[in-house]
Amino acid sequence: MRGRVEAYYPGCSAKTTERAYLKTALFVLEKLGVDFKLLDDLPCCGTLEGELYSWEFTKGLAKIINREASGRVITGCSGCYNTINRSGGSATHLVDFLFREIGLEEIAGKIVREVDLKVAAYYGCQALRPRGLAIDDPEDPRALEDILSLTGARPVDFPMRTKCCGGPIALREPDLAIKMARDVVRSAEDKGAEAIATMCNLCHFMLDFYTSRLPILHFTQILAYSMGMPPDDLGLDELFNPPRKGFGR
């Protein structure tokens, strides 16, 4: 499966507010021996606002992105993943790439230390649905839990794990959006989670910026740590809710 050069498209947020996601995602890909180029000078995918303005606009952006990548892109952002694919482009979500194309066995082979953490794996919406874009079962996925379990982290089931973070209406209905973000965190907390692991730029921003009851981690921070990334490089202190335990702290 190696031998091809992948293209990693981080998405706007991973270049600005979510740099820790990009940094740790790239570490994980490098550890797994994935040959890739980083496309960090490409335009925004257009996201939902662009699509609501004109689908032709996001179709045009998807064309630019895939052309510059000479084919499909891998992205850690569920929003980019959804918009690019629904705009006629080709994107693979990082979780899907790790789970299906790399495989659990190969990831397990790179784990060098355990993460002692009860973690709630939060999927959000846009990598699970619509059905054609589902990286796993659209309503009862396991991929992220399976990946995180390899690190020794103990996944916690919680009712809101495939519900919306509120991000898409954060501008139009800020009060409601923030309530939705808090509902997700409270749901995980109620089930005994010590942290939440996200797999989307916007989900992470919503949960980390607008709530304060639990540490909100990028799933790649957990994976990178267990693959040997020095704790100081994980970007944990860039989080608004840094974890107090689980990373040699």
Added chain:
Amino acid sequence: MNLRSDIKAISGQDVMLCFQCGECSSSCQMAGYKGFSPAKLIHSIQLGMEDVLKSRIYELCLHCFLCSVRCPQGLSFPDIATALSNIAVKRYGPGRFEKMFLDEITDKGFLNPATFALKALGVSLSKYAGLKGLKAAPILFERGKVRRELLEEVREVARKS
């Protein structure tokens, strides 16, 4: 101009397939908020009631696509909402946030979510984020680079769409 055929042309969704089972509305996290209901909206369109366009209530759709995986007729309401928005933009011009977003993307080529939220919500952002707003100050200045010639291309795409 016919709303049903315009929606089909943009999104491929045929609203006449809907037989009002209500699965979409019962799956919807937004249902009931400000009277929002996917099933009701689709029914209005079936009946040819074009005032749903002006109300812009379809903008409350989160595009979580839960309704689309449950619809027995295989309809995707979020795609219908997108089509409605595209039609409304063409007829009445872009809404406030679509306009702001387009301006930002054609100006910089990328979006810093924190900076954009601050721009859109003003100082009330601090009301939502509390004291974290202080820690957030540095990230407001984080800029993503976008290649010059690609930015020109984005502007060209925006002009044409």
